[in-house]
Structure formats: C-alpha cells, structure tokens
Amino acid sequence: MAEDAFDAIIVGAGPAGSTAATVLARAGLDVVLIDRGVSAGSKNLSGGRLYTHALGKVFPDFVDQAPLERLITKERISLLTQESASTVEFASGKLGGHSASYSVLRAPFDQWLADQAEAAGASVITGIRVDDLLLRDGRVAGVVAGEEEMSAKIVLLADGAISLLARRAGLIGEPDPHHYAVGAKEVIQLGEEVISQRFGLAAGEGCAWVFDGDCTDGHIGGGFLYTNRDTVSLGIVTTIGDLGYSDVRVPEMVERLKRHPVVAPLIAGGTLVEYGGHLALEGGFDAVPQLVHEGALLLGDAAGLGLNTGYTIRGMDLAIESGRIAAETVIAAHGRNDFSAASLAEYADRLAESFVLTDLAFYRRFPKFLEDTRGMFTDYPKLAEDAMLSLFSVDGSKPEPITRSLRNAARPIGFGRLVRDLWRGLGAINGRASVAGALGGAAFRVRGTANRKGGTR
C-alpha cells in the first residue's frame, strides 16, 4: 500500500472538524483540515446560541479568546397567534458558569476555531471542495478533490448535515424529509446600545427567544431571535417533511415573524446585513446513522448529532464534543496503527456514554410527538391567547371565575386531547428510563464490515 500522506484528513471546518483537528494536532499527528468555503465558517449559519460546556473542555480560555457575542441571561418562549404573544420569560444571573451559553455568529466563530487548529499545527486548506472519498480495498483511504487524490490513515467526515460525501460513498442512505428542517434567518443591525435598551439587557448580556405558532403558519417548527452584540439574529426553522401543510413559503415565514406586533417594534429602524438559509437536523436519535466505518468516522451534523428540544436547537456543542471524542479515538488507534472499524469502535461507545447520545436518547420521542401534535403550533397558541384575554381584559362585564375562563378557552381543543397531549409531551421529554434501552439497540453501534452498505467501487 502506498505511503499515507497524512495521519488524518478532516473534511469540514465547522465546529466538529476544527475541534477534532485541534485535538489531533496537539497530539502531534499530521492532520489536514479541508473546507470548501473561502474561509472557515463562510458556508455556515446557525440560529446562534452556543452552549459552551463542550468547548471549555478543549479551549479552557475561550471566554477571553473566542468571538462570542453576548452571554445569554434572559430566556423567552412565546406562543404566537397573529395578534398576540403569550410569553414566559426567565431572567437570571444563574444562567452562566459551566452551563453558560452565548450568542455567536458563525463566520467569525468558525474562523476562530479553525485558527486554533492551525495554531496547534494542523494544515488548514480552504477553498477546496472535496468531491469524493477515496475508497481502496473496501475501506476509506483518503479524499478526491478535482484531479487530486490525497490519502490518509483515516478520514473524519465533518461535512455537515447533508454529508454528500458519506452519501456518495454509500455510508449513509437517502435523506428523509422528516429528518431535516430548513432554517432561514436575517441578521439585523441595530447597534449595541439600542439592543441593550430594547431587550432590557446589561452590557454584554443577551436574550434568547423562541416562538411557536403563527410565524410558521402552523407548520412544525418555530421562530428564534438571539441578540448579538450589535445585531440580532432572527429567523425560522421548519421541518422539510411538513412543507406540504400550507402554502406559506419559507421566506414568508421570516417576514411573518418580523411583522408580528411583539417583534416589529424591537427591530424597527434596523438594517438588514445578511439573509441566509441552512439545513438543520430534525430526526433525533433514531436518525443517527452508523458512525464508525473502515477508515472513517462521522462527526457532528454529518453524524446526525443534532437536537431539537422544542425550546432550543442544539448541534454546535454536540459537534464539538463529537470532534473531541473522535480525535481521542484516532489518537488511540494511531498508537495501535489500526484504523479498522473494530479499532475505532470506541468512538461510538464513548459517544453513547457522553451527553451527546444520552441527550439525543432522552429526547428520542420528541420529533414524533411534534409530528403527531400539530396543536402545539395551532390550537395551543390560540388557547393561551384566549385564556390570557379572559384574564386581562376588563370591559365592565361581569368577571368570570378563572377556572371557567380556562375551561372555555380549552373547549375547542377538548379536555381529553389536552390531557393526552400534555401526558405524551411530558413523556417525550422525560425519556431517561428508556435511554439505556435506546442505546442498547441502536444502529450506530459498529456491526463490522458486513453491515457497511456499498462502499467499494
């Protein structure tokens, strides 16, 4: 066999790839990190809240060094009808420390992460699209980019939600529209002072706000608004498999959110500085593919490691953790000089023990719950509006007891359904008991080469 040019090739300089490259380079391995963007992060977009627990394990000084926007200290969740918003707000100085989350903008953030990889000794190549995996003797042996072939002992696929490379090599199957959501977002410039004033924030502190209901016109999904330092990120996410529900187009959903009476005054006078779209993962635990292959590992979004909990989308922290664990697995495999699937199996096992797959398993039934409970996006915002109206409108007519107002508001939905949905909803986000079972039977475990679909050409 030809001498391998690199110890590891990592495709994709997002959070997963750059983290893996940093950890590998620090251990002295010869690694190259390749991204198709002009710079790392130039193809990437998220809502914008990074939970930093995983980042801190690899970059202990990130608070001083990383381009973070604002520390989230205020959480809002709103159920929207066309005219109303029923909102829960939680503001607390306790939203910090180890569980701290920050708003981030991906172009600068991902560039910083890639810079860390480079500083650790990784070669970072941008502006190169990897076209295919190089397959040799039934194992992944490198990558193909244009006319060029590059070989390596192992390839880490951190190429994002679609992972064309894994698909083209037959490592994962055809995409299921119910496993993906489309996100669209605007970045609106308002100025640092204006944002702090309008959202009632101390300097450097930020607000994370999610919306259900009117903005997606009842489609499964929701809206989000994150305050950055001097801009806000505002957008929607909706399940691709649910696009048939009504004829409202995705770009229009963003406009609906911007027009909403609770949002419009907060962004008034702002200037659009960017509009973009990106895919998000929606399938949860059951959509996680086989993660370990002969000579290759899947990381981050490419590995299906994304989580929609209904009140927050998470993927960056899972990507970073998977990057670190993948790198540590590769370092051990490098010591053995064995990059077979069996030697790399530890990756899946360690992910299963980590928060990554534990959290995915915990929310396992949530995607299905949302699919089955359209009311979350239609009837329940209306229920909240009716209940609030009967509580807060005073017009001289005889007041109703609160219990009766609530009963009246709930009547269109029906009590049976209400209780059933509540019960199922709680069950869907309270799956601890089933975690062990879910992990035990999961498909991402290595099942040897016999189970690998396709692969050789």
Place this chain on the structure above:
Amino acid sequence: MSLEAKLAVDRFAVDEESAHIRLADTSDVPRETLELLVRGCPAGLYRLNDDGSLDFDYAGCFECGTCYVLAHGTALAAWHFPRGEMGIEYRRG
C-alpha cells in the same frame, strides 16, 4: 423588503462556468413536488409557471440542501456544492 433586495445584501461568487444545481425534465414530476420546491427554498429561487413548468436560477443559492432533500433524483438532475470558493459567502452566519 423583497427577496431580491435581501439577496443583494449577501455576498456571492457566482460560478458562471458551471451550474451546481440542474433541473431535470420535470414534465413527469408531480406538481406537488414542484410546489414544495417553490415553498421550501429559503432564497426563493424556484418559480412555477402557469403552464406547470418550473424555472430555477442557481445564482443566489445558499447551498442549504432543502431542494436536494425534496427532489434529488426527481425534479433535479444534479445537485452538488459549488466549486471551492464559489457560491454564498456568509460574513455573519
């Protein structure tokens, strides 16, 4: 603000030499699929004509993959990322 105006704010390096997404002959593709493309594309690049034919322009594409998930192998003859350095360039993300 129109979608065109929004896209004009973004930075794109349009690859004039090759289209990264190409439509197939859509005459046999169910209209429903074509409507989903129109609805789902965040950049609004798909347009359905009165005669049922589909128009598409790859300039302005976010490379998000929504149309790939919806119609790769049916309405789309080819879907790839643009060549390196080409396409959308987010400065915020």
